Amino acid sequence: MKGFFQKVLRVDLTNRTTEVERLDDGLLRRYLGGKGLATHVLLDRNSAKVDPFSPENQLIIALGPVTDSAIYGSCRHGLFTKSPLTGFFGESYSGGRLAVPISRTGYDAIVIEGASHEPVWLEITDTDVKFHDAADLWGKDTYATEDEVKQRVGIPEAGVMVIGPAGEKRVRFAVVENDYWRSSGRTGMGAVLGSKKLKAIAFHGQQARPVADSEGLKAFAREILNTYKDHPAANAYRNHGTPMMVALLNKAGGFPSRYWSKGRFDKWEQISAESLVDTLHPRSRACKTCFMGCGKYIEVQKGRHKGLKLEGPEYETIYSFGGLCLIDSLEEIAYLNDICDRLGVDTITAGNLVAFAIEASKRGEITDHFDYGDPDLAADLLHKIARREGIGDLLAEGIKAASSELGLEDIAVHVKGMEPAGYDPRALKGMGLAYAVSDRGACHLRSTFYKAELAGLIEPSQIEDKAELFLDFEDRCTLHDCLIVCRFYRDFYMWDELAKIINLTTGMELDHSELRSLARRVTDSTRRFNLREGLTLHDDRLPARLLNETLEDGQGITEAEMEALTQDYYRLKGWSEAGIPSEGDA
Numbered sequence: 001m002k003g004f005f006q007k008v009l010r011v012d013l014t015n016r017t018t019e020v021e022r023l024d025d026g027l028l029r030r031y032l033g034g035k036g037l038a039t040h041v042l043l044d045r046n047s048a049k050v051d052p053f054s055p056e057n058q059l060i061i062a063l064g065p066v067t068d069s070a071i072y073g074s075c076r077h078g079l080f081t082k083s084p085l086t087g088f089f090g091e092s093y094s095g096g097r098l099a100v101p102i103s104r105t106g107y108d109a110i111v112i113e114g115a116s117h118e119p120v121w122l123e124i125t126d127t128d129v130k131f132h133d134a135a136d137l138w139g140k141d142t143y144a145t146e147d148e149v150k151q152r153v154g155i156p157e158a159g160v161m162v163i164g165p166a167g168e169k170r171v172r173f174a175v176v177e178n179d180y181w182r183s184s185g186r187t188g189m190g191a192v193l194g195s196k197k198l199k200a201i202a203f204h205g206q207q208a209r210p211v212a213d214s215e216g217l218k219a220f221a222r223e224i225l226n227t228y229k230d231h232p233a234a235n236a237y238r239n240h241g242t243p244m245m246v247a248l249l250n251k252a253g254g255f256p257s258r259y260w261s262k263g264r265f266d267k268w269e270q271i272s273a274e275s276l277v278d279t280l281h282p283r284s285r286a287c288k289t290c291f292m293g294c295g296k297y298i299e300v301q302k303g304r305h306k307g308l309k310l311e312g313p314e315y316e317t318i319y320s321f322g323g324l325c326l327i328d329s330l331e332e333i334a335y336l337n338d339i340c341d342r343l344g345v346d347t348i349t350a351g352n353l354v355a356f357a358i359e360a361s362k363r364g365e366i367t368d369h370f371d372y373g374d375p376d377l378a379a380d381l382l383h384k385i386a387r388r389e390g391i392g393d394l395l396a397e398g399i400k401a402a403s404s405e406l407g408l409e410d411i412a413v414h415v416k417g418m419e420p421a422g423y424d425p426r427a428l429k430g431m432g433l434a435y436a437v438s439d440r441g442a443c444h445l446r447s448t449f450y451k452a453e454l455a456g457l458i459e460p461s462q463i464e465d466k467a468e469l470f471l472d473f474e475d476r477c478t479l480h481d482c483l484i485v486c487r488f489y490r491d492f493y494m495w496d497e498l499a500k501i502i503n504l505t506t507g508m509e510l511d512h513s514e515l516r517s518l519a520r521r522v523t524d525s526t527r528r529f530n531l532r533e534g535l536t537l538h539d540d541r542l543p544a545r546l547l548n549e550t551l552e553d554g555q556g557i558t559e560a561e562m563e564a565l566t567q568d569y570y571r572l573k574g575w576s577e578a579g580i581p582s583e584g585d586a
Contacts, residue, residue, distance in 0.1 A: 001025040002212040003065030003506035004033065008041070009107045011122065011129060013196050014055055014114030018129045023108060029508060032482035033064040033108055035091060036522040038080035041111065042089070043525055048532050052084035052188070053170060053195040055115035061102065061201075062110075064484040065505040068103040068209050070221040073486035073493075075099045075288040083187040084195075085172045085349070085398050086417040088530045088539075089439045090187035094161075095287040095486060096179035098203070101159035106207035116197040121149060126205030134199040139165060141342040142177040149200045158204040164344025166386040167194035171396040173349035177341065181295075181311035182287075185346045187418065187440050212507035220504060228492050229291050237294040237488055238284055240273035242315035245422065247272050248454055249319075253553050254427030256420075257323040258372065259355035260413045263424050263551040267328040271318050276330055285311055292488060298334060305335045313337040313347075319422030320351020325358065325378055332375035339379055343386040350385070352419040353395045354378045356402065356412065365406045366391055413546060415442035416539050423450045425546060426556045428460045433470055433565040436540045439526040447474040448487055463561050467568035475519035482522060520573065524581040537579055540566055 006023040023037075031040050038060045050057045059081040066074040077099040083090030102110075106126045119134035132152070137145050142164040149160045160178065167174035167190030174190030175183040184190075193199075211217060228234055236244055246268055249255035253263040269275060276282060280300065284293035300308040313321075313333050317340075321333045340347045354377075361370035368391055370377055384392025394402050399419055403412035413419060418441025425432030430449040435442035444450060449470055453460040458469055473490075479498050480487060483505075493501065495512050503509055510518065527535075542562055550556035567577065575581050 001028050001506060002210050004028055004108050005106050005207065005209065007107050008109045008111060009105075009124070009129070010111045010113065011124075012114045013112065013116040013120065013198060016116075016131050028506075030518070031522060031525075032479075032502070032506075032518065034062050034078050034484040035080070035478065035481040035526075036518070037109055037482075038062040038078065038091070039089070039522055039525045039529065041109065042080060042082070043529050043532075045111075046082060049534070050082060052082045052087065052192060055113070055196065057082050057192060059112045059189065059192050059196075060109055061112070062484075063099060063103055063108055064482060065209075065211070066483045066485060066501060068100045069211060069505065070218045070289070071485065071501060071505075072221055072224055072289055072291055073287075073489040074484070075290065076484045076486055077102055078481065078484055079176060079184045079189045081189065081192050082533065083440065084170070084191045085188040086441045088416055088441070088533055088535060089526050090189065090192075091440055091481075092176075092184035092186050092189050093481070093484060094176070094178055094182045094184045096182035097288045098159040098161060098178040098182070099484075100288060101157060101203040101205070103209055104205040104207050105203050106205055112193075112196065112198065115195060119197045119199055121200040121202070122198065123153060123202045125203075126207045134197075137199045138168060141165065142344050143180055143342060145200055146177070146180065149202050153202045153204065155204050158202050160200055160202045162200040162344075163190040163193050163198075164342060164386070166344045166396075167191055168199075169386060169388050169396065170194050171345060171385060171388070172398045173346040175344050175346050177344060181341055183341070183346070186348065186443070190344050211505045213504045216504045220500060224492060224497075225291055231491070233488075233491050234292050237292040240277065241282070241284075241294045241296045243273035243276050243296070243313070243318055245315040246318055247274070249422060252427050252454060252460070253551055253555055254424040255323050256319060256422055256424050258326060259324050259352075259359050259411075260424070260545065261549075263427055263553065263555065265323050265326065265328075268323075270328045271322040271330055271333065279330060280334070287486070290486065294488060300331050300334060303331050305331050308334060308338060310334060310338050310341065316421055317347040317351070320348050321354070321378060323422065324351050324355035326372040327375050327378065328373065329375070336375060336378050336382065339382050343382060345382065345386065348421060349398070349419055350382060351378075352413070353385070353399060353402065354381050356399060356408075357381060357391060357395060359411055360406055360408055363408070365408060411545055413543050415542065416440075418442050420444070424551065425542060426551050428453045429463065429557050429561065429565070430458065430460065430466050430470055432542055432546075432557050432562055433467065433569060436542055436562060436566055437569055439523070439530055445477070445487055447477055448490060449473050451490070463564050467565055467572055470569065471572055474523070475516050478519040478522050479515060482518075523573075527575075527579070527581050531580065540579055
């Protein structure tokens with residue numbers, strides 16, 4: 001089948017062996033690549049109720065049929081496993097430039113299983129897999145590790161993914177980094193690699209992905225470029241990047257602040273995109289095969305962090321440290337961003353846990369004295385988390401375990417053990433549904449429904465008929481994750497474009513109904529994985545605090561509203577009232 005190498009590489013770290021498996025056309029037609037293929041493999045090959053840190057828990061690196069093609073937004077890869085943070089389905093995606101060298105090894109997916117007895121790094125090529133000793137890399141930060149592995153490989157076009165000290169210590173929200181600042185950021189992928197003592201993987205090769213219509217793909221890409229390169233959405237990402245959301249969310253009253261007690265930060269203008277442009281003079285940086293350049297490369301110009309260089313901070317980092325922790329300096333947020341990247345931790349969860357620790361301190365539940373607005377406190381906590389020292393050891397277990405240990409479940413904000421992104425569902429009620437039913441925890445990216453509510457496609461406070469539009473977004477995003485293409489192309493790759501991309505890469509001709517059936521097949525499979533791991537209806541709920549407390553302007557979301565949204569969603573999905581898919585298209 002075109003669009004695929006039709007090969008999966010399995011790497012057994014325990015025995016240091018490899019095996020190549022063939023993929024048949026029928027499987028790929030049903031699930032495509034990326035999330036679809038990885039979900040099938042996890043359901044088929046991962047043992048039920050496996051401990052996420054067990055050698056038997058498999059981690060899958062997956063690509064889609066558009067990878068290393070002319071399609072804009074296609075330079076992305078996905079990681080999939082059972083999450084050590086939530087205990088459910090784990091998925092995380094990253095951009096940059098790494099997807100191309102992964103693809104050129106000639107595999108559609110790489111399955112990592114077992115666990116090494118000693119630290120190791122892998123070199124995967126189109127002809128071989130080499131196991132290298134990583135004892136001298138263990139303990140190094142992500143930047144130093146990436147530099148060292150690239151030097152040892154000695155091939156300029158090689159790509160590398162790495163973990164930092166947090167992954168080595170099995171911090172449950174540790175990330176996997178590539179290209180310095182690109183992260184497979186959520187659900188604890190770095191912790192799983194750390195449990196396997198796998199410090200890094202380098203990729204290089206010469207394999208070209210076969211596609212159904214190479215010239216057609218190039219023509220389609222030219223058409224997209226000519227049509228959308230100066231589109232308002234493209235210009236917004238190019239000029240301001242994701243920090244543009246700071247102003248939008250504060251004006252909507254949905255910018256989470258002071259650990260979810262408010263929806264506006266009175267100093268938000270100091271941490272806005274406009275302030276970033278004025279004070280840090282960012283340069284746009286794009287992933288390979290992208291014309292938007294949403295990444296913002298900055299260099300701190302003054303103050304105690306003068307000379308600090310990084311790509312960022314993104315909106316979610318600004319919300320988590322700026323809004324939740326009330327830190328009103330972009331230079332300080334950039335400093336905390338850099339620490340997270342070097343240590344290898346998710347900035348969303350990290351910022352949430354710092355703010356949670358501050359609240360725990362104020363309530364007298366921990367002996368440490370913490371206060372809002374203190375970047376040095378945040379920095380110290382980040383290092384303690386990565387080293388698992390003191391209160392950091394508890395926070396490294398994630399919000400669900402930490403709040404339970406401290407008796408603070410009533411204030412903890414999470415779904416399935418993962419904290420929401422910077423869109424308060426009391427102001428954007430569709431995001432309440434997004435967080436509740438997301439398969440990986442409180443996630444904004446499985447549907448990006450904030451786009452619909454902020455853009456006026458549907459009233460944020462509306463409940464009736466909201467699930468129908470939500471499903472349109474979710475199904476399209478699921479196909480994006482099977483292909484794998486960037487979320488920010490959602491305005492450009494609608495149903496017709498998705499059908500054309502699939503046809504040009506794989507040769508399959510799918511109409512709108514067939515596209516939606518494919519997407520539902522994938523999300524139903526993911527749901528079955530979670531049900532197998534112990535998911536209940538209770539896990540599809542917002543935390544009580546968000547249901548019981550209103551924001552300062554009176555905006556709120558009730559349990560009855562959430563029940564209506566989720567039951568509408570289940571009904572439209574063809575699931576039972578208990579949220580269980582039928583077995584008809586399993």
